[in-house]
Amino acid sequence: MARFHTLTVTDVHKTIRDAVVLTLAPTDGDFDFVQGQYLTFRRDFDGEELRRSYSICAGKDDGILQVGIKRVDGGAFSTWVNENISVGDQLEAMQPMGSFHAGGDKTDGKSYLAFAGGSGITPVLSILKTVLTREPTSEFTLVYANRGVSSIMFREELEDLKNLYIGRLTIIHILETDSQDIDLFTGRVDAEKCALLFKHWVDIKSVDTAYICGPEPMMLTISKSLKDHGLSEDQIKFELFASGQPGRAKRKAQSVDAGNHTGTTQATIVMDGSTRSFTMPKDGETLLEAAIKNDIDAPFSCKAGVCSTCRAKLLEGEVEMVANHALEDYEVEQGYILTCQCYPLSEKIVVDYDQ
Ligand SMILES: Cc1cc2nc3c(=O)[nH]c(=O)nc-3n(C[C@H](O)[C@H](O)[C@H](O)COP(=O)(O)OP(=O)(O)OC[C@H]3O[C@@H](n4cnc5c(N)ncnc54)[C@H](O)[C@@H]3O)c2cc1C
Ligand code: FES
Numbered sequence: 001m002a003r004f005h006t007l008t009v010t011d012v013h014k015t016i017r018d019a020v021v022l023t024l025a026p027t028d029g030d031f032d033f034v035q036g037q038y039l040t041f042r043r044d045f046d047g048e049e050l051r052r053s054y055s056i057c058a059g060k061d062d063g064i065l066q067v068g069i070k071r072v073d074g075g076a077f078s079t080w081v082n083e084n085i086s087v088g089d090q091l092e093a094m095q096p097m098g099s100f101h102a103g104g105d106k107t108d109g110k111s112y113l114a115f116a117g118g119s120g121i122t123p124v125l126s127i128l129k130t131v132l133t134r135e136p137t138s139e140f141t142l143v144y145a146n147r148g149v150s151s152i153m154f155r156e157e158l159e160d161l162k163n164l165y166i167g168r169l170t171i172i173h174i175l176e177t178d179s180q181d182i183d184l185f186t187g188r189v190d191a192e193k194c195a196l197l198f199k200h201w202v203d204i205k206s207v208d209t210a211y212i213c214g215p216e217p218m219m220l221t222i223s224k225s226l227k228d229h230g231l232s233e234d235q236i237k238f239e240l241f242a243s244g245q246p247g248r249a250k251r252k253a254q255s256v257d258a259g260n261h262t263g264t265t266q267a268t269i270v271m272d273g274s275t276r277s278f279t280m281p282k283d284g285e286t287l288l289e290a291a292i293k294n295d296i297d298a299p300f301s302c303k304a305g306v307c308s309t310c311r312a313k314l315l316e317g318e319v320e321m322v323a324n325h326a327l328e329d330y331e332v333e334q335g336y337i338l339t340c341q342c343y344p345l346s347e348k349i350v351v352d353y354d355q
Helices: 076-084 116-134 155-164 193-199 216-228 287-293 329-333
Strands: 004-016 019-026 040-045 050-053 064-071 090-094 109-119 137-146 170-173 210-216 236-240 265-273 272-279 311-316 319-321 337-338 342-346 348-352
Touching: 004 155, 019 076, 019 090, 040 076, 050 064, 050 076, 050 116, 064 076, 064 116, 090 193, 109 116, 109 216, 109 311, 116 137, 116 155, 116 210, 155 170, 193 216, 210 216, 216 236, 272 287, 319 337, 329 337, 337 342
Parallel strands: 109 137, 109 210, 137 170, 210 236, 265 348
Antiparallel strands: 004 019, 004 090, 019 064, 040 050, 040 090, 265 272, 311 337, 311 348, 319 342
16 A cells, blocks of 8 residues: 555645645545644655655635645745645645544534644644534634734634634734734733633633644643643643654653663564564664664654654553654553654564554
8 A cells, every 4th residue: 555645736825925825636545634634745855755744724624635834944845845836736645644633523512722823723723614614503712823913824714714603713813023902912822821811811611622733832831821720631632843842751652671772672563454573673773763674664754753653553562652742641551652752672562553
């Protein structure tokens, strides 16, 4: 089964000066998605393959596949897309992945709160549109942080949605540099601002699920504030776009004999219904690197523990997972690991990419 599929670009439009929205038509493969999921693209840059993930910004019922890509200063893939892509071009991408979602399952009557920063709006937009379409009595509050008015992605679309869903969709723009009528809406989203928002603008007690997607320091602050104001861990879902700062606490997938880092491991990999085994050192290379070295087409993108593209289930043995910015606690408890961050500890491990 080919992991990457070809998509044709059928529309390109600039949502702001530094970001494009691409509409994509799959030529093969199943690109049905769950709101909040992302696509992983690959492209060669001077002989080096880069893989980058971009969240789908279309709602489930929009009938299209769209991603919004913001240009990062000095960034290879995002700059290339923003400066070079045009209608008719073809891109290669893996099928939709990720578990940044809840709602949209016709549960109805719920209250959702989302915080997005900059390009972190993309999965939130998909979730927001899906929830408002599928849950006619649910409400959604979006707090969207940007540097200034000119950097608000999807500004007009959000305005249209607000008008379409009057009384059900509330949008609060927080702008770092541009001043607004209400002082609270200017500056950075910090703990103090969250506390004031929860006091005057957001009925935090009625919130069923909160989503956060944006720069990591902002996400950590908001997540803490939400918890301080009564939300439980499993009511908060977050998606990280980059791993500049330390994120979620490092977690071990299994109980670990910390000294057991020498010698080799017999690794067995289950993928696409077939099983392959190889010997790998316990130190020096990750499980993902060893699998690729042994000609297994294991999925990956960021290789930094951020995106979860390399997620698999540990069926047997012990590993040490040195970073985890993507898996939720319950997934780790069920034995899921990020293979790009795992080193074997036991003599034998069995890992399943198909679950
Ligand atoms: C699950 C997920 C979903 C995402 N969804 C979106 C989305 O919907 N929209 C979006 O815009 N982004 C999204 N991202 C982020 C995206 O995947 C990329 O990380 C982003 O576009 C930057 O990629 P790039 O190739 O342009 O930059 P890179 O080339 O990776 O560079 C990133 C930064 O590092 C710096 N840098 C690069 N090389 C060096 C070096 N050698 N030394 C010092 N600095 C260096 C660059 O200057 C730049 O500032 C998502 C990420 C994840 C994990
Ligand atoms: S490849 Fe992104 S978390 Fe492993």
